[in-house]
Structures are given as structure tokens and as C-alpha cells.
Amino acid sequence: MSAKVAIVTGSNKGIGLAIVRRMCKEFSGDVILTARDESRGRTAVTLLEGEGLQPKFHQLDIDSRDSIAAFKEFIEKSYGGLDVLINNAGMAYKKASTAPFIEQATNSVRTNFTGTLHFTRAVLPLMKPHSRIVMVASRAGKLNIVKPHLQNQFSSPSLTEPQLVSLMDQFVQDVAAGNHEAKGWPTTAYGVSKVGMIAFTKIIAREMTASGKIDILVNACCPGWCRTDMAGDNATLSADQGAETPVHLALLPAGSPTGEFWGEKKTIQW
Numbered sequence: 001m002s003a004k005v006a007i008v009t010g011s012n013k014g015i016g017l018a019i020v021r022r023m024c025k026e027f028s029g030d031v032i033l034t035a036r037d038e039s040r041g042r043t044a045v046t047l048l049e050g051e052g053l054q055p056k057f058h059q060l061d062i063d064s065r066d067s068i069a070a071f072k073e074f075i076e077k078s079y080g081g082l083d084v085l086i087n088n089a090g091m092a093y094k095k096a097s098t099a100p101f102i103e104q105a106t107n108s109v110r111t112n113f114t115g116t117l118h119f120t121r122a123v124l125p126l127m128k129p130h131s132r133i134v135m136v137a138s139r140a141g142k143l144n145i146v147k148p149h150l151q152n153q154f155s156s157p158s159l160t161e162p163q164l165v166s167l168m169d170q171f172v173q174d175v176a177a178g179n180h181e182a183k184g185w186p187t188t189a190y191g192v193s194k195v196g197m198i199a200f201t202k203i204i205a206r207e208m209t210a211s212g213k214i215d216i217l218v219n220a221c222c223p224g225w226c227r228t229d230m231a232g233d234n235a236t237l238s239a240d241q242g243a244e245t246p247v248h249l250a251l252l253p254a255g256s257p258t259g260e261f262w263g264e265k266k267t268i269q270w
């Protein structure tokens, strides 16, 4: 039988790198550090090797269909399946950014929502019995950032993936038309992208439960406010502390909740 394997997207730095560090210590199998930029990824692997750890490396850009396909082929050939998928890759504009809001909306939704969705869909057939999927979302994506009529749509237990994709497209179109606030959206592209990611988590969790596949748990979390390039130096937690809840979800025992939103290793209200 092939070795067990865990993969972490966007793990050349920040919380992703800290997740790989911890998984190398706690997961009994190979841990694959991935990065869209090969040299940044290899540098991160060398750093962890210096700490006595042995992550593997593979290139992965979740915005690229070709990169996703090559990664999937690598996992299929090398391992035949997947035990842990941690979707950590993400991007955010700084508060002070002067980029036009339509640019922020387009790019935030593209990577944080669409990229995560495409990558998850690609590798979903490889998930083994007892596997775990973890989405590193954020409290910035709490449901109440959108108005009640949108909350009802995002949180509907019958929401389908095509309906979710059109909701996210609608956000970008409303921003382009300059009427997103009148339509019930907030002026945080990052937040909306994470609302979409959490809604997607629930769709995949329902799908795995209905599929009858044995003990596949799918959960989203907020890692907390962590000192990384994304959040800056004033954040209250280290990246290693931010890795705690994602790793907890990656190693959940059978019978644990699925389709939930977590913070500090507990389920919390979305």
C-alpha cells in the first residue's frame, strides 16, 4: 500500500509553512509543501530540513488549471490517493491598498474562492476513506458581513455549487456596476471570498456524507490573527499558533463534526 500523504496549498511561508512544520511532526505519512514559485518552495523545504523535518515538495498554483492537473497526476502516480488536503493558499489586499475595488474583488474571488474550488474539485476523487479536508478561511468571512437575503442564499442547506458560483459572480458584477452595497454586499472583497469558501466547505461536506464514502470530514476554520506577510507584525498570534486549528482539523478522529466552521479548535458560529 502507498504511503499516507498530506498536502498543504500555499505553504512556502506564513501559516501554510507552519502547518507543514506541525504536520511533519504529527502526521504519520508524507507531507507535501507546495508553492506556486518553485524556488520559494524549495527554500522553505530547506528551512524545515534545517529543523530536522523532511517535507516533500511539488509546485502548485491554484490559479492555474495546468498546474492543478500536473499536481493531481503527481499525487495519483506517487500515492494513488490523498489522506489530508489543507487548502491554505490565499491572498488579501492591504487595508491601505489603492487598487480599484473591482480589481480587488476580481482577484480575491479568483484565488481564494475559485482557485480553492478548482483545486478541491480536481483532487476530490482521490480522497481516501478516513481522509480530511480543511479550508483555512477567516472570521472576515462571517456570514453576517452580507445582508440577510444573501445570508439566506449562502447558508441554504440546498445551495448547489453552480448556485454558489453564480452568487460569487454576481458579487463581482455588482462591484463592476458600482451597486454592490445597494445589493447587500460589503466593501470587503477578501471577506466575501471567504464567505464563498465557507459555503463551498458545507457543499463538499454534504456531498461526501451523501456519497457514502467512509468517514471523510470537511471543515473550515479561522486560524486567528497571525503575524505573516498578509496580516503584518501587529497581529496577536505567531504563524505556528495559527497552524494549531488547521492541524487539529486535519487529524480529527472519526465521528467528529463535518461541514462546520471552527476557531481555537472548537466549532463556532459562521
Ligand SMILES: NC(=O)c1ccc[n+]([C@@H]2O[C@H](COP(=O)([O-])OP(=O)(O)OC[C@H]3O[C@@H](n4cnc5c(N)ncnc54)[C@H](OP(=O)(O)O)[C@@H]3O)[C@@H](O)[C@H]2O)c1
Binding pocket: 009, 010, 011, 012, 013, 014, 015, 016, 035, 036, 037, 040, 060, 061, 062, 063, 088, 089, 090, 091, 092, 111, 115, 136, 137, 138, 139, 222, 223, 224, 225, 226, 227, 228, 229, 230, 231, 235
Ligand atoms: N494571517 C492571518 O491573520 C490570517 C487570518 C485569517 C485567515 N488567514 C488565511 O490563512 C491563509 C494563509 O495566510 P497567511 O497569513 O499565511 O498569508 P501569507 O503569508 O501571505 O501566505 C499566503 C500563501 O498563499 C500562497 N498563494 C497565494 N496565491 C496562491 C496561488 N494562486 N496558488 C498557490 N499559492 C498561493 C502564497 O504564495 P506566494 O509566496 O507565492 O505569494 C503564500 O505561500 C490564507 O488563506 C489567509 O486568508 C490568515
